[in-house]
Amino acid sequence: MGKMSVNLCGIELDNPVIPASGTFGYGYEFAEIYDINLLGTFSFKGTTKDPRFGNPTPRIAECTAGMINAVGLQNPGVEKVIAEELPKMRKVFHKKVMANVSGFAVADYAYTCEKLDKCEEVGWLEVNVSCPNVHGGGMSFGTSPEAAAEVVRAVKAVTTKPVIVKLSPNVTDIVAIAKACEEAGADGISLINTMLGMRIDLKTKKPVIANTMGGFSGPAIFPVAVRMVYQVSHAVKIPVVGMGGVSTAEDVLEMMLAGATAVEVGAANLVDPFACKKIIEDLPRVMEKYKINSLSEIIGGC
Amino acid sequence: MKQGIFTIAENIALTDSVMKMTLVGDVSDITASGQFINILLDGLYLRRPISVFDRDESSVTIIYKVVGKGTEKMKQMTVGETLDILTGLGNGYDLSLSGEKPLLLGGGVGVPPLYLLAKKLIAEGKTPTVVLGFNTKSEIFCEEDFQALGITTVVATADGSYGVKGFVTDAMKTLDYDYFYTCGPEPMLRAIYSAAKTEGQFSFEERMGCGSGACMGCSCKTVTGYKRICKDGPVLRKEEILWEK
Ligand SMILES: Cc1cc2nc3c(=O)[nH]c(=O)nc-3n(C[C@H](O)[C@H](O)[C@H](O)COP(=O)(O)OP(=O)(O)OC[C@H]3O[C@@H](n4cnc5c(N)ncnc54)[C@H](O)[C@@H]3O)c2cc1C
Ligand SMILES: Cc1cc2nc3c(=O)[nH]c(=O)nc-3n(C[C@H](O)[C@H](O)[C@H](O)COP(=O)(O)O)c2cc1C
Ligand code: FES
Numbered sequence: 450m451g452k453m454s455v456n457l458c459g460i461e462l463d464n465p466v467i468p469a470s471g472t473f474g475y476g477y478e479f480a481e482i483y484d485i486n487l488l489g490t491f492s493f494k495g496t497t498k499d500p501r502f503g504n505p506t507p508r509i510a511e512c513t514a515g516m517i518n519a520v521g522l523q524n525p526g527v528e529k530v531i532a533e534e535l536p537k538m539r540k541v542f543h544k545k546v547m548a549n550v551s552g553f554a555v556a557d558y559a560y561t562c563e564k565l566d567k568c569e570e571v572g573w574l575e576v577n578v579s580c581p582n583v584h585g586g587g588m589s590f591g592t593s594p595e596a597a598a599e600v601v602r603a604v605k606a607v608t609t610k611p612v613i614v615k616l617s618p619n620v621t622d623i624v625a626i627a628k629a630c631e632e633a634g635a636d637g638i639s640l641i642n643t644m645l646g647m648r649i650d651l652k653t654k655k656p657v658i659a660n661t662m663g664g665f666s667g668p669a670i671f672p673v674a675v676r677m678v679y680q681v682s683h684a685v686k687i688p689v690v691g692m693g694g695v696s697t698a699e700d701v702l703e704m705m706l707a708g709a710t711a712v713e714v715g716a717a718n719l720v721d722p723f724a725c726k727k728i729i730e731d732l733p734r735v736m737e738k739y740k741i742n743s744l745s746e747i748i749g750g751c
Numbered sequence: 752m753k754q755g756i757f758t759i760a761e762n763i764a765l766t767d768s769v770m771k772m773t774l775v776g777d778v779s780d781i782t783a784s785g786q787f788i789n790i791l792l793d794g795l796y797l798r799r800p801i802s803v804f805d806r807d808e809s810s811v812t813i814i815y816k817v818v819g820k821g822t823e824k825m826k827q828m829t830v831g832e833t834l835d836i837l838t839g840l841g842n843g844y845d846l847s848l849s850g851e852k853p854l855l856l857g858g859g860v861g862v863p864p865l866y867l868l869a870k871k872l873i874a875e876g877k878t879p880t881v882v883l884g885f886n887t888k889s890e891i892f893c894e895e896d897f898q899a900l901g902i903t904t905v906v907a908t909a910d911g912s913y914g915v916k917g918f919v920t921d922a923m924k925t926l927d928y929d930y931f932y933t934c935g936p937e938p939m940l941r942a943i944y945s946a947a948k949t950e951g952q953f954s955f956e957e958r959m960g961c962g963s964g965a966c967m968g969c970s971c972k973t974v975t976g977y978k979r980i981c982k983d984g985p986v987l988r989k990e991e992i993l994w995e996k
Contacts, residue, residue, distance in 0.1 A: 471966065472966060478964050502970065502977055503970065506970065508967075509797070509958045509959060510958070514796060516797055518966065520967045520968060520970075721791075722963055723754060
């Protein structure tokens with residue numbers, strides 16, 4: 450085991466850095482600018498049962514130290530993801546990938562996960578019960594312990610691969626939801642998804658985002674994410690994947706000290722397409738600076 | 752796409768609100784006219800997309816209107832300062848579809864990308880004509896640049912204070928062309944779409960997250976499926992366009 454390697458639900462990662470769903474496509478476009486096999490893995494764009502265009506534009510608003518997105522789970526649907534996107538991905542990425550799944554009904558989640566579970570290149574299923582950008586789905590499952598647990602049970606019943614449940618920060622008691630998912634059989638928890646946010650354009654006096662609200666992410670939410678990773682990782686025994694505002698190798702260490710086994714990087718990839726590569730290449734330097742021999746030793750060490 | 756550090760070699764005012772900036776650095780990824788660059792500015796989270804006006808072996812020139820925080824910061828920058836820029840973004844105009852007498856139609860800060868396009872068309876032996884649309888005389892820029900290329904340059908002003916009175920579509924009616932290229936505000940693009948007698952290409956704008964195809968922030972529906980303005984665009988062919996909203 451290398452100094453940077455970690456074990457996520459039984460699969461070894463060369464390093465804990467994982468581009469987050471929705472900020473890395475299916476990887477092959479980033480593979481044009483660097484060798485994406487240097488990543489721990491990556492989580493591909495949220496996949497739903499049926500194809501989705503998503504929300505009207507504008508879908509993006511700038512914020513201080515962050516951004517709001519209201520993409521609304523644009524994706525070609527699970528059949529096309531498997532038939533068209535994964536074969537393109539496989540040509541450039543040779544590690545197990547994380548399949549991110551969203552749905553509008555419990556049965557949708559089970560349907561999509563069952564299909565992706567059969568794909569050899571998929572290592573983990575990341576079940577997103579936290580998308581703030583779609584009505585009547587996504588986040589509504591992640592804001593109640595019962596609903597989240599029901600999704601987990603339905604997915605676990607039809608899959609064999611580790612199921613990581615991605616939680617929303619837009620809740621009063623994230624620990625209760627995480628525990629409910631663990632009890633329902635989840636193999637891991639990832640958090641946080643975006644925080645519900647809104648911007649108003651002073652020139653038009655209207656919301657910047659066509660959908661009025663969207664998901665706020667980027668460095669501004671990092672302290673909230675660290676806090677929630679800390680709370681959840683102390684309450685559950687399954688591994689936690691931490692994310693929210695991670696932009697530097699120092700942030701990775703902080704997330705891991707809070708209790709994250711691996712760390713996802715979202716918005717930073719949009720501003721700097723080389724962000725994950727730079728973070729991974731910088732990790733040995735900051736590990737040395739803070740006298741860390743092995744990353745897996747610092748998980749939850751704060 | 753390439754990331755590079757560029758040094759400002761020039762940053763001058765063309766009108767009250769429009770600036771021209773020349774940036775020296777690695778421009779090898781800028782392969783077509785109609786492409787854009789994405790500029791990171793201190794203290795602002797997202798990059799600012801700006802079209803390529805011109806390029807040579809070692810520099811790229813842009814023309815930008817000061818409209819908000821980012822462009823205001825750019826205006827304050829001085830020669831010798833550096834910027835982190837992504838280059839080679841967007842598909843750019845497709846020259847292979849052009850006729851012998853293409854018409855280039857630009858409105859306001861939609862004018863800049865037409866300049867490198869005109870140069871490239873001329874190099875291919877075509878005879879472009881350009882129509883530049885502005886609100887009023889004091890807002891006109893780049894007329895001499897196009898004239899210096901030796902091509903017919905028509906200026907239209909909405910208030911009639913200079914050149915043809917009216918919109919670029921008014922000037923368009925009187926001109927002979929067998930293909931067209933355009934960039935400008937959406938109402939102008941819609942008017943051209945209705946008025947045009949031939950096929951052509953349109954350059955669009957959208958609020959962007961990444962500018963490089965990763966986030967799906969800039970998607971639009973077209974006849975040939977969903978496209979990302981930043982990666983599959985910003986240039987779309989007339990027959991692909993679906994007007995919505
Ligand atoms: C492909 C493309 C090419 C462009 N080329 C040019 C050009 O050559 N010259 C020029 O003057 N302008 C151009 N624009 C518009 C330019 O990007 C905006 O004027 C600029 O981003 C405004 O930034 P700001 O910080 O000054 O404004 P603010 O209003 O403070 O910006 C806030 C946020 O909104 C975004 N935004 C605001 N207006 C626009 C817009 N019209 N299009 C996209 N995003 C916007 C900004 O990027 C930023 O993320 C282009 C836009 C696109 C998409
Ligand atoms: C443009 C964009 C699209 C996203 N799409 C998804 C998605 O499809 N599925 C998902 O689970 N999370 C999605 N997210 C959330 C991120 O994966 C991540 O949880 C969140 O942005 C917090 O991390 P960050 O602050 O590093 O961006 C998206 C985020 C952004 C910015
Ligand atoms: S702005 Fe991110 S895909 Fe176009």
